[in-house]
Amino acid sequence: KQYRIAVIPGDGIGKEVMPEGLRVLEAAAKKHNVSLHFDHFDFASYDYYEKHGQMMPDDWKEKIGKHDAIYFGAVGWPAKIPDHVSLWGSLIKFRREFDQYVSLRPVRLMPGVPSPLAGRKPGDIDFWVVRENTEGEYSSVGGRMFPDTDREFVTQQTVMTRTGVDRILKFAFELAQSRPKKHLTSATKSNGISITMPYWDERVEAMAKKFPGVKWDKYHIDILTANFVLHPDWFDVVVGSNLFGDILSDLGPACTGTIGIAPSGNINPEGDFPSLFEPVHGSAPDIAGQGIANPIGMIWSGAMMFEHLGEKEAGKSIVEAIERTLAERTLRTKDLGGNADTTACGKAVADMVD
Amino acid sequence: KQYRIAVIPGDGIGKEVMPEGLRVLEAAAKKHNVSLHFDHFDFASYDYYEKHGQMMPDDWKEKIGKHDAIYFGAVGWPAKIPDHVSLWGSLIKFRREFDQYVSLRPVRLMPGVPSPLAGRKPGDIDFWVVRENTEGEYSSVGGRMFPDTDREFVTQQTVMTRTGVDRILKFAFELAQSRPKKHLTSATKSNGISITMPYWDERVEAMAKKFPGVKWDKYHIDILTANFVLHPDWFDVVVGSNLFGDILSDLGPACTGTIGIAPSGNINPEGDFPSLFEPVHGSAPDIAGQGIANPIGMIWSGAMMFEHLGEKEAGKSIVEAIERTLAERTLRTKDLGGNADTTACGKAVADMVD
Numbered sequence: 214k215q216y217r218i219a220v221i222p223g224d225g226i227g228k229e230v231m232p233e234g235l236r237v238l239e240a241a242a243k244k245h246n247v248s249l250h251f252d253h254f255d256f257a258s259y260d261y262y263e264k265h266g267q268m269m270p271d272d273w274k275e276k277i278g279k280h281d282a283i284y285f286g287a288v289g290w291p292a293k294i295p296d297h298v299s300l301w302g303s304l305i306k307f308r309r310e311f312d313q314y315v316s317l318r319p320v321r322l323m324p325g326v327p328s329p330l331a332g333r334k335p336g337d338i339d340f341w342v343v344r345e346n347t348e349g350e351y352s353s354v355g356g357r358m359f360p361d362t363d364r365e366f367v368t369q370q371t372v373m374t375r376t377g378v379d380r381i382l383k384f385a386f387e388l389a390q391s392r393p394k395k396h397l398t399s400a401t402k403s404n405g406i407s408i409t410m411p412y413w414d415e416r417v418e419a420m421a422k423k424f425p426g427v428k429w430d431k432y433h434i435d436i437l438t439a440n441f442v443l444h445p446d447w448f449d450v451v452v453g454s455n456l457f458g459d460i461l462s463d464l465g466p467a468c469t470g471t472i473g474i475a476p477s478g479n480i481n482p483e484g485d486f487p488s489l490f491e492p493v494h495g496s497a498p499d500i501a502g503q504g505i506a507n508p509i510g511m512i513w514s515g516a517m518m519f520e521h522l523g524e525k526e527a528g529k530s531i532v533e534a535i536e537r538t539l540a541e542r543t544l545r546t547k548d549l550g551g552n553a554d555t556t557a558c559g560k561a562v563a564d565m566v567d
Numbered sequence: 568k569q570y571r572i573a574v575i576p577g578d579g580i581g582k583e584v585m586p587e588g589l590r591v592l593e594a595a596a597k598k599h600n601v602s603l604h605f606d607h608f609d610f611a612s613y614d615y616y617e618k619h620g621q622m623m624p625d626d627w628k629e630k631i632g633k634h635d636a637i638y639f640g641a642v643g644w645p646a647k648i649p650d651h652v653s654l655w656g657s658l659i660k661f662r663r664e665f666d667q668y669v670s671l672r673p674v675r676l677m678p679g680v681p682s683p684l685a686g687r688k689p690g691d692i693d694f695w696v697v698r699e700n701t702e703g704e705y706s707s708v709g710g711r712m713f714p715d716t717d718r719e720f721v722t723q724q725t726v727m728t729r730t731g732v733d734r735i736l737k738f739a740f741e742l743a744q745s746r747p748k749k750h751l752t753s754a755t756k757s758n759g760i761s762i763t764m765p766y767w768d769e770r771v772e773a774m775a776k777k778f779p780g781v782k783w784d785k786y787h788i789d790i791l792t793a794n795f796v797l798h799p800d801w802f803d804v805v806v807g808s809n810l811f812g813d814i815l816s817d818l819g820p821a822c823t824g825t826i827g828i829a830p831s832g833n834i835n836p837e838g839d840f841p842s843l844f845e846p847v848h849g850s851a852p853d854i855a856g857q858g859i860a861n862p863i864g865m866i867w868s869g870a871m872m873f874e875h876l877g878e879k880e881a882g883k884s885i886v887e888a889i890e891r892t893l894a895e896r897t898l899r900t901k902d903l904g905g906n907a908d909t910t911a912c913g914k915a916v917a918d919m920v921d
């Protein structure tokens with residue numbers, strides 16, 4: 214079978230790391246006899262917005278809705294487009310309208326990447342953050358009253374549905390069950406956020422009953438972030454709401470040295486819609502245009518895409534190639550103390566794939 | 568003038584660290600000719616709840632509302648009382664009804680406390696987290712519909728009022744202005760939480776105009792937590808909503824080695840109501856009853872209380888005594904690799920006060 218991949222480089226360094234991602238995907242596809250077809254799209258970008266006054270064509274769903282996956286660079290630059298236009302008109306739209314209700318991000322200390330945490334070595338930190346990706350704190354319900362007076366107030370609802378909470382918990386428990394440690398940690402804040410978070414806890418407890426083989430615990434988000442720093446070895450699968458998952462999946466990669474190499478999947482597990490794979494780093498305006506961006510986040514996202522498509526061997530070969538590349542100082546980009554540029558690093562990974 | 572302090576040890580290790588806090592307060596008061604009067608209260612504790620079926624007497628406000636400050640241990644143990652009874656019936660009630668709208672917590676790497684962050688030394692990390700303490704994500708507005716069906720959902724409103732947001736920002740900007748670096752960082756998430764957080768940003772911008780001498784920036788909470796780990800030296804005063812401030816003021820102390828020594832103030836700056844000073848650690852059921860709890864968080868909270876009362880010299884003498892005590896391995900408690908028990912550590916600090 215041939216996989217049809219929608220390729221969307223987007224903005225900023227998204228455009229610079231995408232060619233390296235594609236290079237490595239192609240190398241791995243060749244070695245593992247996987248047939249890939251790429252369709253390139255220029256929307257979900259500032260350039261497209263400038264030409265068309267909107268981030269995406271009206272028929273964007275027809276254009277990419279039948280693909281097997283979306284391979285995405287970054288969006289959100291230059292700042293002159295407001296977030297509610299750029300992000301809510303692309304990335305968050307994909308998540309909602311393609312029902313990519315799982316955001317999945319590995320937290321893994323890799324060889325060659327110095328840990329900001331004292332004394333931690335590769336192997337010490339290796340877990341997944343599973344984030345609810347469609348509802349929760351990122352809601353569209355709320356508003357403002359009495360503008361420009363002393364009585365002014367704004368309100369925004371966090372919304373948790375039974376469907377939304379249960380399906381992300383099920384995904385997380387299943388992931389935990391598939392791993393050697395079989396350990397799930399739930400992020401909560403039911404002692405302070407007194408309505409939605411106790412509901413989350415209640416559903417975790419109910420779901421846990423269906424997975425008697427999984428050991429689980431929960432921490433309030435405040436002490437959980439502290440424990441990411443103090444005890445990152447405690448975790449195996451960590452599940453959180455849209456906001457808590459967002460925080461933990463930036464903090465986790467920071468604890469392993471850099472968000473520059475972190476990948477992510479925005480996944481619709483049922484396969485009713487394409488899932489989207491993107492690096493965590495975003496468009497990085499501060500270094501865009503210099504050719505120095507680290508392509509590993511993009512490349513690793515490609516490995517996750519292969520995994521998702523069921524091409525486990527091809528995915529694994531990319532992750533191993535990344536590990537071998539990062540272990541060599543000269544092959545790393547500047548942000549990791551190396552001297553390779555984006556292309557050199559991407560080529561190195563492609564060469565290492567076997 | 569004599570200061571009247573309401574002393575509430577509460578639960579768990581709160582009862583164990585309180586005597587050491589009082590010991591050091593008395594020592595510093597004597598050296599600096601400050602007159603303190605302590606009134607002891609047994610409510611806001613499990614013991615009180617067991618006897619009376621509620622956390623506090625009906626006239627709790629009359630009992631402690633006229634004091635100059637409240638010196639508080641910890642609440643929230645044993646777990647058999649639900650949070651909405653124990654916490655919402657005491658600590659959060661104080662914050663709301665005494666309008667303690669500022670939560671203030673230092674993040675400072677102290678001598679003798681090993682940093683979990685590689686290569687950081689005392690002096691490298693020294694900032695304040697200013698947290699809105701009465702509204703925001705900790706609201707009482709929301710509910711559940713269609714219980715026990717597939718349509719079930721819960722919703723909870725985040726509420727930000729002009730009054731509530733502006734006064735915390737004013738406090739934070741004033742604090743920044745009083746410090747050498749004059750630098751304020753605002754925690755936001757306006758790219759995802761699309762109604763309340765853009766409002767927060769808007770008010771920050773408006774307030775910044777009144778403080779032209781303060782340099783300010785903002786980060787989304789996800790990357791901000793990452794930067795606490797990667798660049799803790801960037802910060803001077805960090806201001807956040809109730810939830811974001813809660814997270815940052817646990818993560819910050821974790822980055823400086825332990826939340827066991829972190830102090831906090833719940834402050835009503837106008838002095839209409841007493842402010843409350845408490846260690847960050849909570850009741851710590853896992854080590855309660857063993858006499859090994861670290862009393863430094865309690866003691867340091869006493870220093871913050873002196874500061875708040877205007878007794879700067881007495882406050883400073885306690886902080887310096889803490890620094891000298893922590894520098895000696897034998898005077899530290901077990902959690903910091905020492906062998907002192909709670910009392911020995913407290914006595915050591917009291918002896919060091921000058």
Ligand SMILES: CC(C)[C@H](C(=O)O)[C@@H](O)C(=O)O
Nearest residue numbers: 404405435643654658659813
């Ligand atoms: C106990 C809990 C409700 C409280 C909070 O979240 O405010 C605590 O974490 C704190 O930071 O004082």
Ligand SMILES: CC(C)[C@H](C(=O)O)[C@@H](O)C(=O)O
Nearest residue numbers: 289300305459493758759789
């Ligand atoms: C850009 C932003 C809206 C987004 C989010 O908060 O979801 C990003 O931080 C992420 O984690 O993908």
